[in-house]
Amino acid sequence: xxAKALNYKTFNWLSGCALLIAVTLSLPIFVVSSSIFxxxxxxxxxxxDTVLSDYVINxxxxxxxxxxxxxxxxxxxxxxxxxxQFRGKNLLTWMLLLPLAFPAYIVAYTYTGLLDFAGPVQSFxxxxxxxxxxxxxxxxxxxxxxxxxxxxxxLYPYVYLLARAAFLQQSTNSLEVCRTLGYNxxxxxxxxxxxxxxxxxxxxxxxxxxxxxxxxxxxxFFGVSTFTTGIFRTFYGLGDATAAAQLASLxxxxxxxxxxxxxxxxxxxxxxxxxxxxxxxxxxxxSKKDTCYVWLICFTPILFGFVIPAAVLGYWSxxxxxxxxxSFFSLAWNSFYLAFSAAIIAVLLSxxxxxxxxxxxxxxxxxxxTVSGLGYALPGTIIAIGIIIPLAWLDHxxxxxxxxxxxxxxxxxxxxxxxxxxxxxxxxFLAVSMGAVQTGLDKIKPNIDNxxxxxxxxxxxxxxxxxxxxxxxxxxxxxxxxxxxxxKELPATLILRPFNFNTLAVHAFELASDERLIDAAPAxxxxxxxxxxxxxxxxxxxxxxxxxxxxxxxxxx
Amino acid sequence: MNAALQLTSNNLLELRDICVGYGQQVVINKVxxxxxxxxxxxxxxxxxxxxxxxxRAIAGFEPVRQGVIQxxxxxxxxxxxxxxxxxxxxxxxxxxxxxFPHLSIEQNVAFGIKKLAAAQRKERVQQLLHLVGLSDxxxxxxxxxxxxxxxxxxLARALAPKPKLILLDEPFSGLDAKLRETxxxxxxxxxxxxxxxxxxxxxxxxxxxxxxxxxAVMHKGEIHQWDNAYNSYHRPATxxxxxxxxxxxxLTATTLCEHCxxxxxxxxxxxxxxxxxxxxxxxxLIRLDDVEHxxxxxxxxxxxxxxxxxxxxxxxxxxxxxxxxLCSTPAHYSxxxxxxxxxxxxxxxxxxxxxxx
Numbered sequence: 001x002x003a004k005a006l007n008y009k010t011f012n013w014l015s016g017c018a019l020l021i022a023v024t025l026s027l028p029i030f031v032v033s034s035s036i037f038x039x040x041x042x043x044x045x046x047x048x049d050t051v052l053s054d055y056v057i058n059x060x061x062x063x064x065x066x067x068x069x070x071x072x073x074x075x076x077x078x079x080x081x082x083x084x085q086f087r088g089k090n091l092l093t094w095m096l097l098l099p100l101a102f103p104a105y106i107v108a109y110t111y112t113g114l115l116d117f118a119g120p121v122q123s124f125x126x127x128x129x130x131x132x133x134x135x136x137x138x139x140x141x142x143x144x145x146x147x148x149x150x151x152x153x154x155l156y157p158y159v160y161l162l163a164r165a166a167f168l169q170q171s172t173n174s175l176e177v178c179r180t181l182g183y184n185x186x187x188x189x190x191x192x193x194x195x196x197x198x199x200x201x202x203x204x205x206x207x208x209x210x211x212x213x214x215x216x217x218x219x220x221f222f223g224v225s226t227f228t229t230g231i232f233r234t235f236y237g238l239g240d241a242t243a244a245a246q247l248a249s250l251x252x253x254x255x256x257x258x259x260x261x262x263x264x265x266x267x268x269x270x271x272x273x274x275x276x277x278x279x280x281x282x283x284x285x286x287s288k289k290d291t292c293y294v295w296l297i298c299f300t301p302i303l304f305g306f307v308i309p310a311a312v313l314g315y316w317s318x319x320x321x322x323x324x325x326x327s328f329f330s331l332a333w334n335s336f337y338l339a340f341s342a343a344i345i346a347v348l349l350s351x352x353x354x355x356x357x358x359x360x361x362x363x364x365x366x367x368x369x370t371v372s373g374l375g376y377a378l379p380g381t382i383i384a385i386g387i388i389i390p391l392a393w394l395d396h397x398x399x400x401x402x403x404x405x406x407x408x409x410x411x412x413x414x415x416x417x418x419x420x421x422x423x424x425x426x427x428x429f430l431a432v433s434m435g436a437v438q439t440g441l442d443k444i445k446p447n448i449d450n451x452x453x454x455x456x457x458x459x460x461x462x463x464x465x466x467x468x469x470x471x472x473x474x475x476x477x478x479x480x481x482x483x484x485x486x487x488k489e490l491p492a493t494l495i496l497r498p499f500n501f502n503t504l505a506v507h508a509f510e511l512a513s514d515e516r517l518i519d520a521a522p523a524x525x526x527x528x529x530x531x532x533x534x535x536x537x538x539x540x541x542x543x544x545x546x547x548x549x550x551x552x553x554x555x556x557x
Numbered sequence: 558m559n560a561a562l563q564l565t566s567n568n569l570l571e572l573r574d575i576c577v578g579y580g581q582q583v584v585i586n587k588v589x590x591x592x593x594x595x596x597x598x599x600x601x602x603x604x605x606x607x608x609x610x611x612x613r614a615i616a617g618f619e620p621v622r623q624g625v626i627q628x629x630x631x632x633x634x635x636x637x638x639x640x641x642x643x644x645x646x647x648x649x650x651x652x653x654x655x656x657f658p659h660l661s662i663e664q665n666v667a668f669g670i671k672k673l674a675a676a677q678r679k680e681r682v683q684q685l686l687h688l689v690g691l692s693d694x695x696x697x698x699x700x701x702x703x704x705x706x707x708x709x710x711x712l713a714r715a716l717a718p719k720p721k722l723i724l725l726d727e728p729f730s731g732l733d734a735k736l737r738e739t740x741x742x743x744x745x746x747x748x749x750x751x752x753x754x755x756x757x758x759x760x761x762x763x764x765x766x767x768x769x770x771x772x773a774v775m776h777k778g779e780i781h782q783w784d785n786a787y788n789s790y791h792r793p794a795t796x797x798x799x800x801x802x803x804x805x806x807x808l809t810a811t812t813l814c815e816h817c818x819x820x821x822x823x824x825x826x827x828x829x830x831x832x833x834x835x836x837x838x839x840x841x842l843i844r845l846d847d848v849e850h851x852x853x854x855x856x857x858x859x860x861x862x863x864x865x866x867x868x869x870x871x872x873x874x875x876x877x878x879x880x881x882x883l884c885s886t887p888a889h890y891s892x893x894x895x896x897x898x899x900x901x902x903x904x905x906x907x908x909x910x911x912x913x914x
Contacts, residue, residue, distance in 0.1 A: 173655035176618060179642035180649040181669030181718060195659050
């Protein structure tokens with residue numbers, strides 16, 4: 001449509017690029033899903049007989065636990081911060097997002113350090129009560145419920161964010177109609193607000209559940225057998241890439257169900273959101289007593305999801321960890337340039353795709369853009385397996401070819417280098433940067449281009465004078481988000497990193513696996529500190545929204 | 558005593574000297590109003606005059622600072638005491654319709670009568686859908702209906718619990734002019750059939766005239782006149798009412814006797830006494846339809862604006878002393894004037910509406 005408005009006939013190479021990107025980026029998903037046709041070997045039979053049912057059951061239980069937890073934490077917090085007025089509301093509103101800065105595995109390491117047998121909490125209990133090991137009951141953090149709890153603590157913000165947006169969008173008129181029809185505030189919440197927000201809540205929940213399925217660090221550390229740990233074990237332990245890919249394709253069906261669920265609820269959401277004008281939002285003024293309760297409810301997830309783990313990590317890093325500055329900085333540098341290169345690649349490709357969609361909008365290009373973004377739903381493990389198999393194949397063919405042609409020994413050119421990692425990151429995080437770039441570009445209406453052209457500027461001039469200045473902040477946002485996501489990424493990095501190449505996340509993981517939880521603290525803290533940046537961006541954008549709606553209210557007044 | 562009792566029992570809704578405000582700002586200042594059983598009232602005024610706030614105070618969404626609101630002689634709002642909206646038995650219809658998007662039409666209408674037994678509920682829903690002429694749409698969803706249909710469903714939903722009073726907040730202003738013309742009389746018929754009292758907010762005079770038995774003209778938080786449409790037009794209580802309702806201008810004048818005044822366009826006489834003593838400085842209201850084009854008339858002005866409305870023209874005419882008048886002529890009228898032309902006029906008025914200068 002925009003393409004038609006802009007009336008560009010040239011730029012055919014753009015659609016070609018878009019198609020090429022889509023094909024390349026969908027390679028992993030293609031490899032993994034085609035593995036089911038390559039026949040089921042003895043490893044698969046072995047898996048099916050022994051552990052497969054565990055994987056399925058544990059994954060389902062984990063999903064159930066995280067779903068329940070994030071709904072219980074996210075929805076009430078969203079409701080209180082969107083329809084009530086109380087002291088410190090704005091503070092709570094953005095602080096509720098803070099746990100997003102934590103990767104689940106880092107929270108898991110922190111709580112294990114705190115709560116396991118040797119940790120300060122149990123030591124304190126023993127000291128005070130004089131009981132010894134086995135004589136008292138204590139919550140075993142390294143368990144499936146523990147893993148569900150850890151994941152809930154960092155994933156509930158997805159539900160919170162989308163539910164809050166939905167509650168804010170709901171027309172106050174609908175709620176007032178509900179009141180005039182004889183429902184009090186609580187009844188109208190359960191009979192109207194909640195059902196109306198349901199599609200948004202489900203969308204948030206599916207995002208949280210996709211992250212749950214993708215998690216490797218937490219479940220591996222807690223010894224919970226799920227799909228992701230199973231894929232690792234099959235790949236490394238049993239050395240069977242095909243069976244690993246087949247497991248991955250089973251996981252893929254889980255993800256597909258979630259995607260369908262999410263798409264479906266989004267489709268419904270179109271009708272459920274009231275885009276009509278909002279009357280001056282009549283917020284519920286809470287009494288002092290109620291304010292205390294609300295703070296108790298809303299601050300609990302912040303306390304356990306951010307304040308405690310951050311404080312503990314900080315204390316460990318400063319006071320207790322063995323800190324080797326040289327190796328730490330080399331790790332930080334590795335992480336930095338890897339994440340930065342991935343971010344640059346992702347943003348450049350996003351720009352290409354976004355312009356292809358804008359200038360050559362046909363069904364082929366549009367579906368190419370959609371396909372390129374699918375990777376975000378894929379767990380890193382699936383992507384890694386889907387990349388290592390074809391790249392290893394290609395590398396071995398290359399080695400043979402070079403050997404035969406030039407009699408030279410070349411190493412693993414693709415699968416053994418950073419290329420594989422960057423490829424995986426691009427597949428996984430392109431959708432993130434696409435989102436930011438696309439919103440930036442969508443803001444530039446076609447008539448702005450036309451106006452600039454009519455004032456005597458060429459296409460290149462329009463790009464330089466209009467688009468780049470207007471899109472600068474969106475591009476920076478895209479860079480930042482991909483950068484942080486790559487920094488936090490664990491499973492794909494573990495599988496695809498070149499020999500002896502370590503990043504902060506991998507380092508933290510390895511130290512934690514060796515039970516050196518305290519020494520893992522500096523690297524973890526660094527990841528969390530960088531992870532805070534996009535959270536700050538996000539919280540700034542959501543705290544702007546109420547200001548706008550109240551301004552509209554005043555106008556209507 | 559008896560007469561007073563009679564009055565209160567007839568009054569369904571009674572507002573006595575109520576004040577409403579946000580923070581420092583006083584939005585409604587000492588407003589009194591009463592609506593009788595089965596009567597349709599309209600709050601008419603420019604945007605920002607406080608009419609929506611008054612409606613929200615009656616619905617129970619805004620507390621009153623002073624004064625009393627009574628519904629069927631029961632106090633529902635007074636200072637520091639506001640009955641919750643859900644206990645008032647007052648229905649409300651909004652401009653943006655506010656149908657519940659996740660519920661079907663049937664479920665929307667049934668939303669307020671969940672306490673009824675299933676069979677009764679079904680019957681009431683069917684009865685209402687029939688009343689608003691949308692029986693076929695029971696199973697459909699709000700987004701599948703047109704704007705006018707949605708507004709009728711919103712009305713049916715508000716009527717379902719048989720409220721004593723229906724409040725309508727600019728219910729037609731989201732609709733296009735053609736649709737409004739057909740929907741307004743429909744809504745009036747529905748309200749009259751259900752024998753429910755109603756109070757509507759509007760900024761559109763034609764809409765108010767078409768639907769309301771009585772109109773309250775509001776300005777800056779005060780009611781200037783609470784009367785039927787005919788009187789609001791022909792006997793405006795204040796200068797604001799006179800200028801807000803209908804197209805009109807004012808001429809400076811001096812009273813000569815009980816019936817007559819002297820204007821720049823000569824002497825005018827009214828059939829009934831105008832209520833001012835001789836020699837007072839006044840302004841006289843001149844409606845668009847009081848001014849006639851007459852080529853033989855001694856008085857004239859210059860055309861300063863001309864608008865074509867299809868079947869007629871309106872002219873703005875500036876007199877020698879700088880005061881202005883409005884006049885309309887049929888489109889197929891043999892005399893055509895352009896801007897700057899001389900335009901001879903005469904005034905023909907039955908009674909005079911005067912305001913102190």
